[in-house]
Amino acid sequence: MAPRIGVYICHCGVNIAATVDVEAVTQFAQGLPSVAIARDYTYMCSDPGQALMKEDIKKLSLTKVVVAACSPRMHEPTFRATIQEAGLNPYCLEMANIREQCSWVHEEKEEATRKAMQLVAAAVDKASLLEPLTERRVAVTSAALVIGGGIAGMQAALDIANAGFQVYLVEKEARLGGHLTQLDKTFPTLEPVAPLLAEEIREVERHPNIDLLTSTEVTGVEGYIGNFKVKVAQRTTDLIREIEVGTIVVATGYDLFDARLKPEYGYGMYKNVITGLEFERLASSSDSKEGKIWGKELQDVVFIQCVGSRDKSVGQEYCSRICCMYTAKQALLVKEMLPQARVTVLYMDVRAYGKGFEEFYDLVRGEGVIYRRGNPSEIYKRGERLVIRAEDTLLGEPIQLEADLVVLATGITPRHDSLKIANLLKLPRSPDGFFMEAHPKLRPVDAVTEGIYLAGCCQGPKDIPDTLAQAKAAAASAMIPLCQGQVKVEAITSIIDEELCSGCGICAEICVYDALSLHERKEVMSINEVLCKGCGACAVACPSKAIKLSHFTPAQTLAQVYALV
Amino acid sequence: MEGRDLIQAYRLFDCIQCGRCTGGCPLSLKSRFNIRRLIYEALIDQDIDLQSKEVLWDCTTCATCTLRCPKGLDPTDIVIGMRSILVDRGRIPPTIRDALKSLAIRGNPLTMSREERADWAEGLGVKEISEGAEVLYFVCCSASYDPRAQKVAKALVQAFKKANVDFGILGNEEVCCGSEARRVGESGLFEMLQEMTLETLKQYPVEVMVTTSPHCYNAFKNEYQGLAIKVQHYTQFVAGLIEEGKLPLSKEVKRIVTYQDPCFLGKQNKIFEEPRKILRSIPGLEVRELDRSRERSLCCEGGGGRMWAEGTNPEERLAHTRVQEAIDLGAEILATACPFCLLTLEDAAKTVAGEGGLQVMDIMELVVEAL
Numbered sequence: 001m002a003p004r005i006g007v008y009i010c011h012c013g014v015n016i017a018a019t020v021d022v023e024a025v026t027q028f029a030q031g032l033p034s035v036a037i038a039r040d041y042t043y044m045c046s047d048p049g050q051a052l053m054k055e056d057i058k059k060l061s062l063t064k065v066v067v068a069a070c071s072p073r074m075h076e077p078t079f080r081a082t083i084q085e086a087g088l089n090p091y092c093l094e095m096a097n098i099r100e101q102c103s104w105v106h107e108e109k110e111e112a113t114r115k116a117m118q119l120v121a122a123a124v125d126k127a128s129l130l131e132p133l134t135e136r137r138v139a140v141t142s143a144a145l146v147i148g149g150g151i152a153g154m155q156a157a158l159d160i161a162n163a164g165f166q167v168y169l170v171e172k173e174a175r176l177g178g179h180l181t182q183l184d185k186t187f188p189t190l191e192p193v194a195p196l197l198a199e200e201i202r203e204v205e206r207h208p209n210i211d212l213l214t215s216t217e218v219t220g221v222e223g224y225i226g227n228f229k230v231k232v233a234q235r236t237t238d239l240i241r242e243i244e245v246g247t248i249v250v251a252t253g254y255d256l257f258d259a260r261l262k263p264e265y266g267y268g269m270y271k272n273v274i275t276g277l278e279f280e281r282l283a284s285s286s287d288s289k290e291g292k293i294w295g296k297e298l299q300d301v302v303f304i305q306c307v308g309s310r311d312k313s314v315g316q317e318y319c320s321r322i323c324c325m326y327t328a329k330q331a332l333l334v335k336e337m338l339p340q341a342r343v344t345v346l347y348m349d350v351r352a353y354g355k356g357f358e359e360f361y362d363l364v365r366g367e368g369v370i371y372r373r374g375n376p377s378e379i380y381k382r383g384e385r386l387v388i389r390a391e392d393t394l395l396g397e398p399i400q401l402e403a404d405l406v407v408l409a410t411g412i413t414p415r416h417d418s419l420k421i422a423n424l425l426k427l428p429r430s431p432d433g434f435f436m437e438a439h440p441k442l443r444p445v446d447a448v449t450e451g452i453y454l455a456g457c458c459q460g461p462k463d464i465p466d467t468l469a470q471a472k473a474a475a476a477s478a479m480i481p482l483c484q485g486q487v488k489v490e491a492i493t494s495i496i497d498e499e500l501c502s503g504c505g506i507c508a509e510i511c512v513y514d515a516l517s518l519h520e521r522k523e524v525m526s527i528n529e530v531l532c533k534g535c536g537a538c539a540v541a542c543p544s545k546a547i548k549l550s551h552f553t554p555a556q557t558l559a560q561v562y563a564l565v
Numbered sequence: 566m567e568g569r570d571l572i573q574a575y576r577l578f579d580c581i582q583c584g585r586c587t588g589g590c591p592l593s594l595k596s597r598f599n600i601r602r603l604i605y606e607a608l609i610d611q612d613i614d615l616q617s618k619e620v621l622w623d624c625t626t627c628a629t630c631t632l633r634c635p636k637g638l639d640p641t642d643i644v645i646g647m648r649s650i651l652v653d654r655g656r657i658p659p660t661i662r663d664a665l666k667s668l669a670i671r672g673n674p675l676t677m678s679r680e681e682r683a684d685w686a687e688g689l690g691v692k693e694i695s696e697g698a699e700v701l702y703f704v705c706c707s708a709s710y711d712p713r714a715q716k717v718a719k720a721l722v723q724a725f726k727k728a729n730v731d732f733g734i735l736g737n738e739e740v741c742c743g744s745e746a747r748r749v750g751e752s753g754l755f756e757m758l759q760e761m762t763l764e765t766l767k768q769y770p771v772e773v774m775v776t777t778s779p780h781c782y783n784a785f786k787n788e789y790q791g792l793a794i795k796v797q798h799y800t801q802f803v804a805g806l807i808e809e810g811k812l813p814l815s816k817e818v819k820r821i822v823t824y825q826d827p828c829f830l831g832k833q834n835k836i837f838e839e840p841r842k843i844l845r846s847i848p849g850l851e852v853r854e855l856d857r858s859r860e861r862s863l864c865c866e867g868g869g870g871r872m873w874a875e876g877t878n879p880e881e882r883l884a885h886t887r888v889q890e891a892i893d894l895g896a897e898i899l900a901t902a903c904p905f906c907l908l909t910l911e912d913a914a915k916t917v918a919g920e921g922g923l924q925v926m927d928i929m930e931l932v933v934e935a936l
Contacts, residue, residue, distance in 0.1 A: 263860045264589070264633065310581070311635035348583040377589025377633050381856045391584035391593065396602055398593040 003128045004036040006062040007120060008053055010044035010069035012099055019103035021113040025068065028117045032124045036060050045075050050082045057086035064127040068096035068120045089132030091491060091551060096123035122563035129556045133491040138530055140226035140246040140481045145170065147218055150178025151464065152456025152471040153251035154204050159475035161209035165482050168243050169204065170232055171214045176201045178253050182277055184284040186464060187329040188360030221424050224531050225451025226487040247451050247478040250435060251471065252421055254457035257308025257316060257410040264378040265307065265408060270386060273379060273406045279330050288337055298341050298404040301334050302388055303327045304376050305347040309411035318432050320411030321461040324351045327409045328361055331369040344401060346390055348375045354463065379406060412461040425452055434460045445473045453478045492534035492551040498524045500546035507538035507547060566650055569611040575643045577608045579636045586630035586640045591864040595880050596623040600630055600640045603647065615650050622658055626748045626869030627828035632860065648750030661749055664873040668754060672740030673706040674873060683736040685715040689722050691734055694769045698733035701771040705778040706741050707904035713911065714904040717777055720929035721799055727936055728811040738765050744784040749870035759789055766794060775802045779829035779903045780868065786834065798830060800902050800928065804839040807846045814935040817849030822931065823896040825887060825910060826862035827903030840902050843928055847935045853894050863887050867905030884913035891923055898924045900931060
C-alpha cells in the first residue's frame with residue numbers, strides 16, 4: 001500500500017515564521033510524492049494543533065506523519081503520543097528540525113526557507129519508508145538495592161521499605177551511620193546528632209523489609225532497569241551473594257579533603273592545626289571540659305574557611321556548601337566552651353544560603369565570634385603558638401594572627417573509590433568527580449543509567465536536610481518502576497541478519513551496554529533487545545554489514561540523504 | 566601593553582579577592598606592595614595609572630602568590646606585566662636600568678667585561694664545550710663574576726672532576742639566561758638573550774645542561790622556547806652522582822646545618838628532596854629543618870631584580886629574618902643552593918651574627934669539604 005503522508009509545518013510563534021516562509025514550505029510540501037495533506041499552524045504542539053493532526057489522520061487515512069518544527073528532543077514524545085491517539089503506530093512519525101537547525105541559526109529568509117523545504121523533503125522521503133515498531137515491556141523485580149549506609153542510604157532504604165518493598169541495604173563498614181557518626185551537633189539548630197542517628201539506625205535494623213548487609217561491598221552489577229543482578233561480597237565471611245533487584249539507589253557518600261595537600265597550613269605537622277571533623281570529636285570528647293580544651297584555657301582559636309574548596313590549585317573548583325555553616329557552628333561551640341577566648345573566622349565569602357542559615361550566622365557574630373575577610377596563606381610556629389599569615393582584605397592590611405588552635409574547614413571531595421563504583425554501575429561522573437545526574441535541572445536524582453538513582457554527597461556536596469531530601473526523592477523515583485511492575489524498553493534497537501553475521505564479535509567489544517553476545521548454538525551474534533539502547537555503534541562497526549538499526553535503516557537514512565544532496 | 570590590556574592578558578576577572586596572594590607575600594609585611602589590591606585596581610579601572618606604583622619594584626618574584634592562588638592566576642606574572650608597562654615608559658629605578666644596559670651590551674648585569682667571564686676557571690683545567698663533552702655546565706653571571714659565588718662554581722668543578730664527569734663550559738660564549746631581565750619587565754631583552762643562548766647551544770650537542778643557579782634552571786626549564794637539551798639544577802645532578810656511587814663522600818663534616826629552599830628551586834620547581842638528599846649524604850653533618858621550609862620557605866629577597874634594585878624598599882632584607890631563624894635553630898651553617906640566596910644571606914649573617922657567627926654556605930661547598 002502506498003504511504004499517505006501528512007506534513008505539518010509549525011510557525012512556533014515567530015520563532016520559525018519570522019525567518020522561514022512557512023506558507024511557501026507548506027505549498028512545497030503539498031507537491032511532494034505521497035503527501036496527502038500539508039498544513040501550517042502557529043503552534044503545532046498546542047491542543048488545537050494536535051487536534052488538527054488527529055482529525056486528518058482519521059479523515060484522510062494517513063499512514064505517516066511529518067512534523068516540521070523544533071528539535072525532536074523537545075516534542076518527538078508529544079507527537080508520537082498524538083498520532084498514537086489517532087490510531088497510528090508512534091514510530092510512523094518523522095520530525096524535520098526547522099527551528100534549531102534552521103530558523104534560529106540563519107538570518108536570510110529566502111535561504112532559510114529553501115533549507116526548510118529541503119529538510120521537509122528529506123523527512124518525507126524517510127517517512128515513506130518508516131515501519132511500525134513495537135515498544136516492549138518487561139516485568140520488574142520487586143526489590144531495590146541501596147548502596148551505602150550513611151544517612152542518605154538509610155533514609156532511602158527506610159522509605160522504600162515503608163512503602164512495602166524489599167530493600168537490600170549494603171554498607172561497606174561494619175556499622176551504619178557514615179560520616180554522621182563523627183559529628184557532634186548539627187547546624188543551625190545545634191541539635192545533638194547521636195540520638196537522631198541512633199533512632200534512624202534502630203529503625204533500619206528492625207525493619208522487616210530491609211535486608212541489612214554490613215561489611216559488604218558490591219562487586220558486580222549486571223542487567224538493566226527492572227532486572228538487575230548484583231553480586232555482593234561480605235568482607236568478614238568472604239561470602240558472595242547474588243541478589244536481584246529492579247532499581248538501585250547509590251548513596252556512597254564522600255571523603256573529606258586531605259588537608260595535607262595544602263602544606264602551607266602545616267596540617268599533620270603542628271598538632272594544634274586540626275580539621276573540622278577532628279574538632280567535632282574534640283568537642284564531644286573528654287579533651288574539652290570545664291572551660292578548657294586539652295586542659296588549657298586557650299586564648300585564641302582561629303577557623304580557616306575554604307580549605308580544599310573553590311581551589312583550583314588542588315583540583316577542587318567547587319564550593320563544598322557545608323563548611324561555612326559548620327564553621328559558624330564550631331566557632332559558636334568554642335565560644336560557649338571558652339567564653340574568654342578570642343574566636344576568629346577567616347573567610348573569603350560567607351555562604352549562608354539555607355533555611356535559617358543567615359539568622360544563625362547573625363547569632364554567631366552576636367555571640368562574639370569575629371569574622372575577618374581574607375583567606376590565610378600560611379601558618380608557621382612562634383614558640384608554642386601558631387602564627388597565621390593573611391591579609392585582612394577589608395583593611396587592605398597584611399596580618400599575622402597568633403593562635404593556640406587552628407581549625408581547618410576542609411571541604412568535601414568525591415570518594416577515593418568513586419571511579420570503582422562508577423565503573424561497576426556505568427555511572428558517568430561530572431568534571432568535579434561526583435556522580436552525574438541525568439539532567440542538572442530536570443532530573444537531579446536520576447543517574448544517567450536508567451533504573452539507578454543518586455542520593456546524598458556522592459552526587460555533590462550537601463548538608464543533612466538536602467541529603468535527606470535527595471534520598472527521599474531517589475527512593476520515590478526508585479519505587480516508580482517497582483509500583484508499575486513493568487518497564488518500557490527502547491523500541492529502536494539493532495537487528496542482526498543471521499545470514500550475514502560471521503560471529504566475529506567486534507560489535508560486542510564496542511557495545512557499552514553489553515547488549516551483544518555470541519549465540520551458543522548458532523555461532524552468530526545475538527542481541528539483548530532490553531539492554532540495547534539503539535545507539536547504532538554496532539551497526540557502524542560490523543564489517544559484514546550484518547547489523548542494522550531499526551528506525552535508522554540504511555534505506556531510510558539514505559532516502560533522507562538523497563533528498564538533501 | 567597598556568593598563569587596560571592587563572585584564573584579558575592575565576584573566577584578572579578570575580580573581581575573587583581572597584587575599585591569599587598578599588597574605589603570603591613575604592614582602593607585604595615590610596612594604597606597601599599589595600598585589601591583591603593592584604589586581605583589583607587594574608580590574609575596576611581600565612585607565613589605571615601604574616606610573617605612581619613604585620612599590621612594584623619591591624616584588625622578588627618568589628611566586629608564593631602564584632603557588633597560593635586558588636583560581637590558577639599567576640600574580641607574579643601580573644607584576645612582571647605591570648613592570649613592563651613601567652619599563653616601556655622609562656619609569657625604572659636607575660640601578661636596574663644600569664643592570665639592563667649592561668645586560669644588553671655585555672651579556673651580564675654586573676657591568677663586567679665579556680672577556681673576563683671564564684677567568685674564574687683559570688688553572689682549574691676546565692674544558693670549553695667546543696672541545697666536546699657530555700655535560701654542559703652553565704655557570705651563571707653571579708658564579709662567573711662574583712668572587713663569593715665563584716667559589717660555588719669552583720666547588721662544582723671539583724666535584725665533577727672527582728666523579729669523572731665529562732663536562733665543559735661555554736666560556737666567554739656564555740651570556741646571561743635573561744631570567745632577571747624578564748622579571749623586571751624587559752621581555753624584549755629576555756628574548757634577545759634567549760635567542761643568543763639558543764644559537765650558541767645549537768652548536769654543541771650535549772646530553773644535559775647543569776646550572777649553578779635555580780634562576781637559570783627555571784628560565785631554561787620553563788621559559789625558553791625551543792630548547793632541546795635536558796636541563797638540571799646542580800642539586801639534581803649531584804644527588805644523582807651520589808646515588809650512583811660516583812661521588813663518594815668520605816670525610817666527616819661535624820657541623821650543624823640547616824637549609825634555605827631557594828624560591829626558584831623549591832616553590833617554583835618543587836625541587837625539595839635533592840638538596841636535602843645531598844646534605845644527608847655528608848657524613849657527620851647534622852641537618853636541622855627550619856620551621857618554615859619547603860612550600861612555606863621564606864624568600865631571601867634576592868630575586869626579581871632585587872639584587873640590582875638599590876634605593877627602593879630600603880629596610881633590611883628578609884634574609885635577616887631567615888638568618889635569625891637559623892641561629893635560633895642552633896645551626897652553625899645556613900646552606901643554600903642559589904647564588905642570590907648565598908649573597909643575600911651572607912650579607913645578612915654578617916650584620917645579624919657578625920664575623921665568625923652563623924656561616925652561610927652553598928651545598929656544593931659542604932660537598933667538597935666531605936670529599
